[in-house]
Structures are given as structure tokens and as C-alpha cells.
Amino acid sequence: MARKKKEGAFIGKSQDGLYAPADSHPIHPENRFVMKYIFIVLCILLTVSAQALLKTTSFHETWSRPFILFVAGSMLTYCLAFVAQSYAMRFFPLSKVSPAMSVATMVLVFICGVLFFKEQIYLKQTVGILLGIVSVYLILS
Numbered sequence: 001m002a003r004k005k006k007e008g009a010f011i012g013k014s015q016d017g018l019y020a021p022a023d024s025h026p027i028h029p030e031n032r033f034v035m036k037y038i039f040i041v042l043c044i045l046l047t048v049s050a051q052a053l054l055k056t057t058s059f060h061e062t063w064s065r066p067f068i069l070f071v072a073g074s075m076l077t078y079c080l081a082f083v084a085q086s087y088a089m090r091f092f093p094l095s096k097v098s099p100a101m102s103v104a105t106m107v108l109v110f111i112c113g114v115l116f117f118k119e120q121i122y123l124k125q126t127v128g129i130l131l132g133i134v135s136v137y138l139i140l141s
Contacts, residue, residue, distance in 0.1 A: 036091035039084050044101055046081035048108040050074045055117055099139050103132040 053074035060067040088097060107129055113119040 032091070036088065039088035039091070040097065040101060043081050043084035043088055044104045044108065046077050046084060047101075047105045048112055050077035050081060051105075051109050052112050052116065053077060055113070096140055100136045103136045106132055 051074075053070050057067050057070040057074070060070065085101070088101070091097075110125065110129055114121055
């Protein structure tokens, strides 16, 4: 039984390979290939930045001016990441993009913690990171 297509209704994967309503693509078709990856990278980097800002708040007294500024900066960064992620979801299936972005964020936060906050690296953490990378490979392949 064929389903009727409603105006503005979600139709799943369109002819150009995008997952979104057919009439909701403000991006020119030639730029979509690049833009979809830009949104994902932007989302990951903004989320990692927000995590680093939150970690920085731990170095300041609660409710001090620097504490409030870093928390506000983290909130703003998370909001921007949310917007970038909402655009990225237009281009990929949720079951693939969400795990990939989560593991990429986890790996970059781990690296950020080691490089900028001088955190210790433990064998269990390293094995967990490697297993996360393998899981993303398996999900995306």
C-alpha cells in the first residue's frame, strides 16, 4: 500500500541521500557534501570546547566571577553545538552519526584532558578509547 506524501512531511532518505523533509534543504546541492561534514566537525569541536570550559570552572571558587563566566561560556558553546548537531542530523541517519560523534568527542576530550589539564593516562582508558574507535568503524562500515 503506497503512502501519500504530505506537504512538508518527513519522507526519509531522499534522492540526494539526505535524511530530512524534501522541502527543508536551504543548502545548495553542490555544497551539501562539504557542509554535512563541516556541521559534524563543528559539533564535535564545540562539544569538546564546552567540556574544557566546564573543567576550567573547577579551578575557580564557586560563584566567583571567573566561575560564572566559564559556566556561561560552556552553556553558549553547548547551545551552538546543539544547533550544529541539529543541522548534521539532516544529512545522516541517527544510528550512524550519533555514535560516531559521541566517540569522536570522547577521544578528543580524553586528548584535551591529557594535553591541557595534565591528566594521567591509564591502560583501561586507552583500551576503552581504542574499543570506542573500533565500534564506530563497525557501525559506519
